[in-house]
Amino acid sequence: MAEVVRSSESWARSLPSENVQALAQELGDTCMDIPQMYIRPELDVGVKAICDDDDDDDKGGSDDKVPIIDMNRLLDPNFSLEESAKLHSACMNWGFFQVVNHGVCDEVIEKIKVDLEEFFKLPLKEKEVFAPLPEVLCGIFKDHQSMRMNYYPPCPKANQVLGINPHTDAGGLTLLLQVRDVQGLQIKRKGKWLPVEPLEHALVVNIGDALEILTNGAYASVEHRVMVNNKKERLSIAAYHSPSFDKIIGPLPELVQGSGKEYYKTMKYEKYLEFQFLAKVEGKNHMEFMKLNK
Numbered sequence: 001m002a003e004v005v006r007s008s009e010s011w012a013r014s015l016p017s018e019n020v021q022a023l024a025q026e027l028g029d030t031c032m033d034i035p036q037m038y039i040r041p042e043l044d045v046g047v048k049a050i051c052d053d054d055d056d057d058d059k060g061g062s063d064d065k066v067p068i069i070d071m072n073r074l075l076d077p078n079f080s081l082e083e084s085a086k087l088h089s090a091c092m093n094w095g096f097f098q099v100v101n102h103g104v105c106d107e108v109i110e111k112i113k114v115d116l117e118e119f120f121k122l123p124l125k126e127k128e129v130f131a132p133l134p135e136v137l138c139g140i141f142k143d144h145q146s147m148r149m150n151y152y153p154p155c156p157k158a159n160q161v162l163g164i165n166p167h168t169d170a171g172g173l174t175l176l177l178q179v180r181d182v183q184g185l186q187i188k189r190k191g192k193w194l195p196v197e198p199l200e201h202a203l204v205v206n207i208g209d210a211l212e213i214l215t216n217g218a219y220a221s222v223e224h225r226v227m228v229n230n231k232k233e234r235l236s237i238a239a240y241h242s243p244s245f246d247k248i249i250g251p252l253p254e255l256v257q258g259s260g261k262e263y264y265k266t267m268k269y270e271k272y273l274e275f276q277f278l279a280k281v282e283g284k285n286h287m288e289f290m291k292l293n294k
């Protein structure tokens with residue numbers, strides 16, 4: 001149930017919700033008549049809604065925390081080996097990590113957050129002006145960087161709706177800024193959904209399908225979804241770094257050497273996106289067609 005302002009393809013499929021912010025305002029605090037398309041009955045079973053007044057009981061121990069990578073340590077000769085190993089392990093075993101001391105100064109991060117909040121306060125008509133941007137941006141962003149701004153309204157029936165369905169990102173790397181201290185992003189780990197706690201000034205990074213394919217499966221693109229909060233609105237901004245459409249993606253020969261096996265097909269990224277787009281959105285199922293059973 002996210003309102004999404006995107007600058008490129010909508011591979012992280014959210015529900016068709018062009019003006020969910022307006023809808024939420026219309027429904028008011030009680031949200032009694034949430035349209036059926038937003039209700040996910042399966043969520044009622046065994047999934048806890050994210051409540052603003054939750055205590056910390058559910059946050060899990062340090063084993064259940066998404067790894068934090070410190071760029072200062074990565075660049076410091078005294079610590080770089082240790083931190084690189086941590087990064088490598090995060091990419092292999094988690095597919096997600098949070099980066100701190102990344103070099104983007106706090107003022108810039110704060111400004112982005114304020115701008116995003118201001119943006120979502122604009123009347124719908126003004127926001128819509130940004131809708132035709134995709135084509136324009138596609139031409140400009142030759143290397144296929146794209147951006148998406150997400151708005152998740154609060155919903156008292158938070159255990160019945162999803163902000164974004166379980167999915168993986170199609171591209172290489174995604175960088176995400178969680179605006180405000182509102183938890184919502186969850187990753188699938190060992191069969192369970194694990195929250196990615198917002199960390200001040202940190203950027204969340206995750207591996208996309210293209211990188212999993214290029215690394216012959218060494219690095220994993222991990223299923224994630226977004227829950228809405230029962231009281232607070234949540235905002236996020238994601239920057240996707242993806243191959244150009246005409247680039248060929250397949251296991252890199254250097255990375256195949258070790259196992260001697262290619263675990264994924266090789267094809268144009270554009271073709272991959274076509275398959276991905278047509279596949280039924282169910283977490284990571286769409287990757288099956290890319291796998292080679294050797």
Ligand SMILES: O=C(O)CCC(=O)C(=O)O
Nearest residue numbers: 012148150185226236238
């Ligand atoms: O809003 C978030 O935290 C995550 C958004 C997301 O998964 C996406 O844009 O692909």
